Amino acid sequence: MTIKEKKGFKLGVTGGIGSGKTSVCRVFTVLRIPVFSADREASQIMENESGIQDKLNSIAGRDLYTNGRMDRQALASIIFNDKTVLEKVNALVHPFVFDNFRKWSADQTSPYVIMEAAILFESGASEYVNKVATVVAPADQRVERVILRNKLTKEQVIERMRNQMDDEARIQLSDYIIYNSENDMIIPAILKIHEEILTFINL
Secondary structure (H helix, E strand, C coil): CCHHHHHCCEEEEEECCCCCHHHHHHHHHHCCCCEEEHHHHHHHHHHHCHHHHHHHHHHHCCCCCCCCCCCHHHHHHHHCCCHHHHHHHHHHHHHHHHHHHHHHHHCCCCCCEEEECCCHHHHCHHHHCCEEEEEECCHHHHHHHHHHHHCCCHHHHHHHHHCCCCHHHHHHHCCEEEECCCCCCHHHHHHHHHHHHHHHHCC
16 A cells, blocks of 8 residues: 555445444544545435436336425335345445545545445445445344334334345455444444554554
């Protein structure tokens, strides 16, 4: 890795739905490491990019913007029940997300930056980061967290989990693992990763 790449170091943070990616990233922000949420960025793009709206409606086979705002529940019910539609939506939106990430990261002055993405590997976002940390939690705890947070049924959460890469596959592709069960302490794990990256950057 060149000196230039070290200065522009990017850490990817990923994990299945309900694993606790957001909680992990909050700790990094306390350490003054800026976080780019790919999922939030994708939502904003689908909401505000007029050129994308017509294409999304075409993919979904219906008008998702009848009230002037995107019907997120309608889109979720479609994409999480049809993998082909999910792949088409991702292929449409992700190039915009990656472009925005490049512009955003170039403007940061921190030692490194983070891209948080639920489907970091599946979307190809892993190509835009130097190393990856995967957040892992037991499936039953993940289901409980998402039911409470998103007001979904157990069946809906499990269906969404099935549409994502499993933990074993993510772990094989990752440089760091952060365990986030009810009995795990995430802060020491995050601090260790943070110190390792700072040491590497400053070598």
